[in-house]
Amino acid sequence: MTKLTQLTITDALKGLENKNFTAQELTQAHIDAMQSAKKLNAFITETPEIALKQAKASDDRRAKGNAGLLDGIPLAIKDLFCTKNVQTTAASKILEGFKPEYESTVTKNLFSNGAIMLGKTNLDEFAMGSSNTTSYFGNVISPWKRDGDDTDLVPGGSSGGSAAAVSAHIAMGATGTDTGGSIRQPASFTGIVGMKPTYGRCSRWGVIAFASSLDTPGAFARTVEDTALLLESMAGYDPMDSTSANKEVPQYSKSLNGDIKGMxxxxxxxxxxxxxxxxxxxxxxxxxxxxxxxxxxxxxxxxxHTKYALPAYYIIAPAEASSNLARYDGVRYGYRANENDLQDMYAKTRAEGFGEEVKRRIMMGTYVLSAGYYDAYYRKAQRxxxxxxxxxxxxYEKCDAILTPTTPSAAFAIGENEDDPIKMYLNDVFTVTGNLAGLPGISIPSGIDKDGLPLGLQITGRAWDEETVLKIAGTIEKAAQFKCMPK
Amino acid sequence: MSMDKEAVCKVARLSQIRVSEEEIERISPQLTGILKWIEQLGEVNTDNVEPLANVVDSDLHLRKDEITDGNCSDKILANAPEEVQNFFVVPKVIE
Incomplete structure (x- = not known):
């Protein structure tokens, strides 16, 4: 029998339905994989007990004929999604130990479709980064290596733990969030599929906010079909998010049928x-x-205007972040520094609780929003x-979708590109435009470079037209026959 | 525009983040570099272009003005660093 961790979600669902194995067996196989891949540091919090409990409930549901769309499928959840009573940190010291009293809409949707949570994955602190080297809980190490070279590489970021977990066959799929490329870039770096849907398609309720007008929850998996299935389960209107779209979610997993002739x-x-x-x-x-x-x-x-997307992003995203992250003040939740004066307590809590990149962005955002600079920077960027x-x-008057590379390079070594923040920012040059315009985009593993590292192609579609994006992605997947796996 | 040490101090104060002398030395050239880089937006003619705050073009919908939750102070306080009798506790602010 094929190893259970080698299956796609689609095949695993068939196997469960045909009683070839149980959700508990499938989940245990992935828990074992998680335990033996600890050196990747892909998880901040592992939740094997919850996973096994969910798996047992899943087997019971299936026995009664009530299985959901993703019933029994073990997933990894980016630690930016609030999960009820399970530590949720955004990879920041300032939220260490924080246990939400509520569940994010996206994880709630996944769980009500029967999905199983293996744990909460590592990320760049507050999703700010392209390398997963800004986490308070340590770097994520890519399961990939260059040929004949043992140097540790980055999995990309910010959803680096999710990408590493799916690429290393620890999880069958994972959630991510994409503010400037944080799903598509790590998917490209780790040889898997990652999709950011249209802004408004997946609810942001319960997702720790970074830049609210750009943050978009999405999915990782190893095939386009699996990614479509995850997205279908996550998406949907949510009155708790004022920017959530009241639109019906198409059956994405069915949209791969049919061809792209004439497109x-x-x-x-x-x-x-x-x-x-x-x-x-x-x-x-x-x-x-x-x-x-x-x-x-x-x-x-x-x-x-492509060339101006990154500089505009590095005004808009920090501006929104400086406002969103004002809530971390040591009073209501999270870390608090000891000081006798309230103002001192705020300033010391934030100095000790936030990492360097987060502080840099808060200060940058505060600057571009401050009196005298608001019009020159912030308004200008919005124009x-x-x-x-x-x-x-x-x-889009001339075409149905757009084909580009996902990233301007393959994965780099941990520590590279750290001397200059702008060098790191350039990772997102091909993905950030899609965030600014709110468009759906996907990265499909399509080839390898001279060192044996994966490279992705990106399809960007019209707003709300994820189906065309998936259809073209399916075509590329079929043609590319990407079979490489991390060693 | 450059971010000199004085500007860094001001923006750190506005951000409620304490910074050390050594941090200011390090951050000042970094922020100056980022500022110089984002200033290339000046090349773009944006006359008569309306700012775009959000790609969602629909109006925010209004719900009925009725109470939908409450009586959950235990939940609200569950993660508080310090609480007493259903209140958050902060350092003394009144002399």
């Missing part, structure tokens, strides 16, 4: 950036051939944001 796929000129490795350009060209072979047409498009959205709207 127009946009190839943006501006994504050919200086210094991008040849292998990534080659992979992109290969991707264009794949979609042409499937009967789609590649059309040249222009997204002229540029509209131009970026309009770029996409114009492009």
């Amino acid at each position: 127009k796929i946009g190839i943006p000129d501006e994504y050919r950036i200086d210094g991008m490795p040849d292998e990534i350009i080659k992979l992109w060209e290969q991707g264009i051939e794949w979609i042409k072979d499937a009967g789609a047409k590649a059309v040249r498009i222009s997204l002229p 540029v944001r509209r131009l970026i959205l309009e770029d996409f709207e114009k492009a």
